[in-house]
Amino acid sequence: MDIIKAPRGVRDILPDEAWKWAYVLETSRKVAGFFGYNEIHLPLFEHTELFSRGIGDSTDVVEKEMYTFLDRAGRSLTLRPELTASMVRCYLEHGMSKKVQPVKLWSAGPMFRYERPQKGRYRQFWQLDVEALGSEAPEVDLEIIAFAIYLFNALGLSNLEVVINSVGCPVCRPGYRDALKRYVGSNFDALCNTCQNRFERNPLRILDCKNERCREIMKDAPGIADYLCDECSEHFKRVKEGMTILGINYKEDKNLVRGLDYYTKTAFEVLSGELGAQNAVCGGGRYDNLAETIGGPHVPGVGFAAGIERIVLTMEGQGCDFGQQPGIDVFIVTADDLAKNKALKLLYDLRHEQISVDMDYTGKSIGSQLKTASNREAKLACILGGVEIEKGVVTVKDLRKGSQSEVANDSLIDYVKANLAG
């Protein structure tokens, strides 16, 4: 029988990589603390309707990328493809509008999308998600963008491009949509097939088509900036002012449109050259109508999601520092069977002192055990045998220097601590 392998598009994060993830997540947790965001854990699956209504029925994510299934009671459930809808659902369900606004939350975990796997794109992938709910203030948009930038700086990333745009709101977007259609209509035949399809369904998406000719045509397309209502225009202006005050470099890209229906006003992405076609390391924006779409009252919100795989890939590509790879400090070597019980006791005594220590249980030769100690990159080896037991000592070998000395049992812990510190 064949060995069962992992399904397509998913992968194991092995220890060699997992410690890097831990670094990214720990750094995120710290930044969240500085920015006053609280961690939250949300379910991996929700009612399908949450996503189909929240994200939008005609979006690619909902139309063809969701893992949807019926549970044993016949309910239609879906593995979450993103976190924003769940965040809003959670806010509504727990009456968070009664708390101080905005409610600032963050979470990290796996998302699921049935897509063709590619570099930096998997069917199960991790996102860091940061959301601020319950405030219209443009300063909150600014804070969300600044959070992302602050995090990426803390991780040592460079050469990132920040692009922002305003996608308007239900008041002004229809007018822009019409203007865009009037412009595109005169060039309709020159558009690629997909864009011709988009013309009726979602003309805004023609703006970020990658096709050469479409790009050429859209270069002179009307920008939404000229069609924003006063409120959206003021809001956008204020966000940009804030960016300048904080010294965040950005590019205004009038062609930036986001694929999910719920975005209003501010939309932004952070791009990395390290990722090939999947160049967005982070994306987000404001979604003032999402809460109503899923049946709640009006709750404005703004947030972003960043892909952990893509962050790690970019960091590796740029040679960023991930901190210290976890390893062992001390390895205990038993020279003979007489020492086994003493060694066991020592093993746990050191662990109780919060020293990372390990030993070999297989009874290999002393040479092999030291080899293992080297392999594990232990700093010290504690050698125990009949000789040591008789004298009431432990032979401590410094594997970095090659020197060793006999240390009395009762001063061993202090000796080990002193030598690890040094």
Added chain:
RNA sequence: GUGAGCGUAGCUCAAUAGGUUAGAGCACUGGACUGUGGCUCCAGGGGUUGGGGGUUCAAGUCCCCUCGCUCACCCCA
């Protein structure tokens, strides 16, 4: 979902133009060194050449199917 390239040991890769028993480095285990690692030398274990079918006297190599990986489109994080 569409297109292209690629699947050989745990990893990185060899293997004339179809031709014997599919090799090497790293890693692993052991020995030289019987209580001292890294360096060196030696030895050992480990493969249904992703899976299935076909062509052939003969297939890792050619053909088909399938699974997977990679890249691009699409979309996005």
